[in-house]
Amino acid sequence: MYSSCCTVVVTCLLLFVGSSASRLHRLPGDDENTKMPLQTFRPFNIAHRGSNGELPEETVPAYLRAIKEGADFIETDILASKDGVLICFHDFILNNTTDIAKHKEFADRVKTYEVDGAKTTGFFIFDFTLKELKTLRTKQRFSFRDHQYNGKYPIITFEEYILIAINAPRVVGIYPEIKSPVLMNQHVKWSNGKRFEDVFVETLRKYGYKGSYLSKEWLEQPCFIQSFVPSSLVHIHNQTDLPKIFLIDDVDVRTQDTNQTFAEITSDDYLNYIKEYVVGIGPGKDTIVPVKHKHLQTPTDLVTRAHAHNLQVHPYTFRNENKYLHFNFSQDPYLEYDYWINTMGVDGLFTDFPGSLHRYQKWTS
């Protein structure tokens, strides 16, 4: 059962990748504009790690489900393998979302490294080659979500993820994150002194991603580049004019590179500085509207100030489950979307359930 499932998945993936070649190289006379375009009249539906509320995060099925459910963008985190291949994976350790514990051959790979000032022990992604990572299977992160797909789907590469978007039946954008770049550059080396960020941008360029926000090229292959690390966004500034989003962590977390506080990076002075490099910010929603005992408090002015600097605001993360819904929303995710779209006026939403956001937007616009 286990091995036949794997064979089916691998075969599908090969067919999928194989069939892309003909579509990547369009012939003269082919109409390039037959796909339904990206909608740009309402806030963006950003499928956080795919439809990860339903399927193991950042897998082919999670992304295909998100596309079927109406996501405008499929979102991912990019990390690197030991041999420098960029892959889609959120955590820098493999413990929580793969079956690594079952792989006795890797039992001796447990290591302890210092990450962001704290010692962490686990199976670190950059201690495994792509070939080794491909032998693992993903699993659902949270105990309260559907576990029937555990052990079925492999980790995918950045390139495999890009091909999912390019081969979608309508225009679907990508939204990759330059994840943990400080850690990646410490532990993985690329030829010619290239940095993780350089290889990231090269990959996007290889697949034709270019152009500023809403340009003709961008609308054909929409892409937002996101990062919590301002020096990475500054570094790639002159390598690509693709729009970039500066992610902002919780109020008690400092930036990984510049060691700046939340107060510093959300000040007017800082927004004025960073707007030279990015088209928007991506803060956690509970930092925009603080929460106490699951009740919303008075909203901050962050959205208003960001908009005054001509910056978009794409908050994270929207989740349907009762445990994540603040009491003000009567346990109804649609009321939460209504609040953030119509009262707070945000420009995009990272959701674990892109199908719900799509139905809400379809029924109200």
Ligand SMILES: *[C@@H]1O[C@H](CO)[C@@H](O)[C@H](O)[C@H]1NC(C)=O
């Ligand atoms: C993985 O799970 C452990 C135990 O539940 C938790 O302490 C840790 O924060 C998780 N690690 C990551 C990277 O999510």
Ligand SMILES: *[C@@H]1O[C@H](CO)[C@@H](O)[C@H](O)[C@H]1NC(C)=O
């Ligand atoms: C990951 O798994 C290894 C092996 O069981 C364990 O030593 C380590 O503490 C785990 N790390 C986390 C963060 O759960």
Ligand SMILES: *[C@@H]1O[C@H](CO)[C@@H](O)[C@H](O)[C@H]1NC(C)=O
């Ligand atoms: C970008 O700027 C840096 C210095 O700020 C320079 O070293 C690099 O060559 C520039 N890259 C491009 C593609 O212009």
Ligand SMILES: *[C@@H]1O[C@H](CO)[C@@H](O)[C@H](O)[C@H]1NC(C)=O
């Ligand atoms: C970041 O700044 C704080 C406050 O000055 C300091 O305590 C901390 O050690 C710094 N962290 C790093 C990694 O430099």
Ligand SMILES: *[C@@H]1O[C@H](CO)[C@@H](O)[C@H](O)[C@H]1NC(C)=O
């Ligand atoms: C949320 O509920 C709390 C507690 O009832 C109330 O003080 C607050 O004004 C509510 N916020 C919104 C936006 O409805």
